[in-house]
Amino acid sequence: MDRIPILQMGRCLLVTIQVDLQDQTALALQDDLSAKIEATGATGVLIDISALEIVDSFIGRMLASISGIARVLDATTVVVGMQPAVAITLVELGLSLDGVRTALNVERGMRLLTESQPESDLDAGR
C-alpha cells in the first residue's frame, strides 16, 4: 500500500499528495501525520493537493479531520493548491471544510504558516 511521505521543514510538516488518495492511504496518512506532529512538535502542517484530481466525501472529511487533529496537537493546517473541480465537488458534497485554512499555492501557504507561528518561542533557537 502506498504511504504518503511527510517531510519536515523547520517547524512545519510538508505533505504533498501526488496520487489519487485511496481510503486506506488517507487513513494511514492521518495516523502517520498525528504521530509525526507529536514526535517533532511541529506547529504547522502544509498539505499540497494540487495533483489531486478526484475527491469523494470520505477524502473531504479526511482533510477536515486531519486539520482538526493537528489543531488539537497545536499545529495549524493549511491546504494548498486545490483544483477548481475538486473545490466544486466538495462544495456540492456540502463539505465547506470550515476551520481548514487554504492558500493558492505552496509559497503562499508557507507564508501563512510562518505568519501565524507564535512570536515568542521558548525554543526558538532550536
Added chain:
Amino acid sequence: MTAHNASLLLPLIQADADSILAEWLTEFRSAASDRQAATEARAVLAAFTRGLEAGGGDVDFAAGPWEPLRDALAQLSASRAAQGSSSAETSRFVLALKKPLFQRLQQQIKDPVRLGDTLWWLTSIVDQAAQHTVGTYQSTREEIIRRQQQELLELSTPVVKLWDGVLAVPMIGTLDSARTQLVMEELLQRIVDSASELAIIDITGVPTVDTLVAQHLLKTVTAIRLMGADCIISGIRPQIAQTIVHLGIDLHGIVTKATLADALALALKRTGHVVSRPAGKA
C-alpha cells in the same frame, strides 16, 4: 390500391403542374414573398410527384419513397423558421395543396365511393406531410433557441482582471444553476491561472436575489475559499439588501460591499496597495 390511386393522380399532376401551382399559391395567398413561395411550392410538388412515382403510399410516409418530399419539406420549414413565420402558417402552406388536387380528382372520378376512397388516401398523405413540416419547423426553432441560450451564457459571464491579483465578475441577469456553475468554473480556473488572491463578484446586474440565488452565491464563495482565495460580493442594491435580510439568508463570513468601487478599494488595501493623487492636482 395505393398503386391504383397513384396512377390516377400522377397524370393529373404531370398534365398541368403549372396551374396546380398557381391555384395552390392563390389558395395560400402567401404572406411571404411570392417568388420564394413559388420556388418552394415547385420543389415540394416535384418531390411529391417523385414520391408517387416511386410508389409511396399513405401508410409509409416515413419510408424510402417519400424521402425527397421529406427533404423538401424540411428545407421549407427550416427556411420558414429562420424567417420567423409561425408554425400555423407553415403547415397551412402544405395543407393548401389539398384543394387543387381534390378539385382535379373530383373532376376525374365520377363514382362517389371511389372518389371518397381516393380523397381519403390523398388527404392522409398531405396531412402527414404537414405534420412532418411542423415537426421539423419546431425542432429548427428549438435549435435556434438553444444556440441563443448558449450564446447568452457565454456573453454574460466575463471574468475580468481588475488589478494584479484581483479578479472581478460582473454578473448580469438572473442567476440560475447552469449559469452559476459556468461562472464558478470560469472564475475558479482564472484564479488558478493568474494566482489571484481576491475575487469580486458584482451583482449589480442581478435583478432579484432569492434563497436559491443566495445559495448559488454561497457555494461559489465557499469554493473560492477552498481554493485559498478570498471573495467579496459587491453591488448589493438597497432593495436586495432588504430582501436578503427578510428572507433570513445568512451571509455570515462573507464580505459584502455596496459598490464595486468600495470592493476594489478594499481589495487594494488588502493587497497592500495605496492609491494617492499627486499634490497640486485636485
